[in-house]
Amino acid sequence: MKELKITPxxxxxxxxxxxxxxxxxxxxxxxxxxxSGKEVAIAMFTKSDKLGKKDLxxxxxxxxxxxxxxxxxxxxxxxxxxxxxxxxxAKKFKVExxxxxxxxxxxxxLNCITNQREPVLPRLIRISDDxxxxxxxxxxxxxxxxxxxxx
Amino acid sequence: MTLxxxxxxxxDDLSLQEIETILDSARRMVDIAKGRKGSxxxxxxxxxxxxxxxxxxxxxSFETAMQRLGGGVITIAGQEGSSLIKGETLADTIRxxxxxxDIIVMRxxxxxxARMSATFSENPVINGxxxxxxxxxxxxxxxxxxxxxxxxxxxxxxxxxGDLRYGRTTxxxxxxxxxxxxxxxxxSPDIIRMPDHIVNDVKELGVExxxxxxLKAEVPGSDVIYMxxxxxxxxxxEEEYLKVAHSFRIEQGILENAKREMIIxxxxxxxxxxxxxxxxxxxxxxxxxxxNGVPVRMALLKLVLxxx
Ligand SMILES: Nc1ncnc2c1ncn2[C@@H]1O[C@H](COP(=O)(O)OP(=O)(O)O)[C@@H](O)[C@H]1O
Ligand SMILES: [Zn+2]
Numbered sequence: 001m002k003e004l005k006i007t008p009x010x011x012x013x014x015x016x017x018x019x020x021x022x023x024x025x026x027x028x029x030x031x032x033x034x035x036s037g038k039e040v041a042i043a044m045f046t047k048s049d050k051l052g053k054k055d056l057x058x059x060x061x062x063x064x065x066x067x068x069x070x071x072x073x074x075x076x077x078x079x080x081x082x083x084x085x086x087x088x089x090a091k092k093f094k095v096e097x098x099x100x101x102x103x104x105x106x107x108x109x110l111n112c113i114t115n116q117r118e119p120v121l122p123r124l125i126r127i128s129d130d131x132x133x134x135x136x137x138x139x140x141x142x143x144x145x146x147x148x149x150x151x
Numbered sequence: 152m153t154l155x156x157x158x159x160x161x162x163d164d165l166s167l168q169e170i171e172t173i174l175d176s177a178r179r180m181v182d183i184a185k186g187r188k189g190s191x192x193x194x195x196x197x198x199x200x201x202x203x204x205x206x207x208x209x210x211x212s213f214e215t216a217m218q219r220l221g222g223g224v225i226t227i228a229g230q231e232g233s234s235l236i237k238g239e240t241l242a243d244t245i246r247x248x249x250x251x252x253d254i255i256v257m258r259x260x261x262x263x264x265a266r267m268s269a270t271f272s273e274n275p276v277i278n279g280x281x282x283x284x285x286x287x288x289x290x291x292x293x294x295x296x297x298x299x300x301x302x303x304x305x306x307x308x309x310x311x312x313g314d315l316r317y318g319r320t321t322x323x324x325x326x327x328x329x330x331x332x333x334x335x336x337x338x339s340p341d342i343i344r345m346p347d348h349i350v351n352d353v354k355e356l357g358v359e360x361x362x363x364x365x366l367k368a369e370v371p372g373s374d375v376i377y378m379x380x381x382x383x384x385x386x387x388x389e390e391e392y393l394k395v396a397h398s399f400r401i402e403q404g405i406l407e408n409a410k411r412e413m414i415i416x417x418x419x420x421x422x423x424x425x426x427x428x429x430x431x432x433x434x435x436x437x438x439x440x441x442x443n444g445v446p447v448r449m450a451l452l453k454l455v456l457x458x459x
Contacts, residue, residue, distance in 0.1 A: 111282050113259075113267045113281075116241075116261060119240060120270070139262035139282075140262070140285070141262070142348070
């Protein structure tokens with residue numbers, strides 16, 4: 001019954017169990033646009049047993065890099081990723097909240113040294129899982145919404 | 152346990168035992184700090200004192216501390232500091248200063264500057280204030296002042312007064328006091344009261360706090376009254392500021408019901424919040440507190456450079 005509207009892909013990635021309404025943001029943080037030349041299918045607000053509702057994104061001919069997985073984990077911590085090779089699910093895993101991320105999201109404190117012209121990547125340390133909260137390694141600021149500062 | 156080579160960026164970087172070690176060592180430094188005894192404990196060592204933002208007490212007391220122990224000092228301060236910020240990255244300045252010295256003390260207008268510098272410097276970095284962030288040596292000298300007077304921190308009742316929202320000294324001080332077992336009252340106008348996250352952290356450490364705007368009522372129960380400056384810019388109306396400034400002020404009248412041993416502290420500079428007539432009472436401890444910056448910073452320099 002599910003995702004019948006979406007045609008199978010030969011090679012690519014399926015990002016499933018995305019928090020409802022977040023699919024477009026997923027494309028944005030993965031930097032996928034018309035210019036990237038990849039075919040994308042999106043389903044939003046579809047029914048799912050686990051979450052009630054969910055979004056889903058399929059991208060052809062793309063495999064995620066570790067930093068992309070970390071970005072996804074921060075944006076939507078319940079997402080599952082399936083790597084499709086030759087129409088089959090070659091690998092499937094759930095994203096995991098990283099203990100710390102470097103160069104993934106900016107510190108929300110505008111006066112933080114990492115927001116200056118310095119040769120340093122922003123680094124956020126996780127201080128709790130539910131809700132997932134992060135603190136800047138450099139200035140110590142607890143981040144109120146990491147998802148809106150993903151680079 | 153050794154502090155040798157350790158960066159001192161945040162008071163939380165120090166365990167209670169490390170704090171005690173620093174305070175004990177500071178006591179042994181007092182005679183040298185006063186010039187009654189000489190020392191060449193840090194002979195041949197050089198402190199790079201990098202002040203990208205103005206400072207009087209912190210910079211002078213660090214430089215005095217280093218020289219009292221026989222060490223040398225190289226300095227960036229004033230105009231030079233601010234133009235350096237425009238000219239090159241902090242990372243580059245730090246790498247250069249690191250090569251010229253054995254230890255760096257710095258103040259910078261951006262939060263996180265000291266932590267970042269510590270990652271670029273091979274030698275230890277001591278934070279002398281980063282923007283609205285941390286100022287750990289102020290906390291250490293505040294703790295030292297209280298401990299020298301009462302012989303302990305545990306069980307004291309400390310009343311923090313004034314701008315508790317933006318005043319960075321009171322944030323790290325209240326967390327350190329809570330870790331060391333002091334109870335507290337936070338006395339301030341509502342709009343500049345202690346931020347919730349600090350209040351929560353203090354309570355989580357199992358410490359009682361009383362939040363109020365009635366200074367007079369807190370005087371009799373206090374062992375320490377820690378005053379801070381309320382800045383005019385925090386208020387929309389001059390009139391409102393004047394009203395507030397008046398009710399969060401210490402003058403002799405309010406001290407009638409104070410404990411005999413109670414001490415009044417202030418990180419200085421003060422404006423009007425302590426009436427000058429209070430300076431001559433046995434309660435006044437703020438000038439001694441400012442002096443205490445020297446032995447405490449001597450202890451820290453020696454422990455971080457030599458390990459003992
Ligand atoms: N060849 C394919 N093309 C496109 N999507 C696929 C393909 N194979 C599996 N998928 C999708 O990848 C996700 C993971 O697959 P599966 O392990 O079967 O899912 P589920 O999360 O329902 O257990 C599902 O959303 C599924 O529809
Ligand atoms: Zn930061």
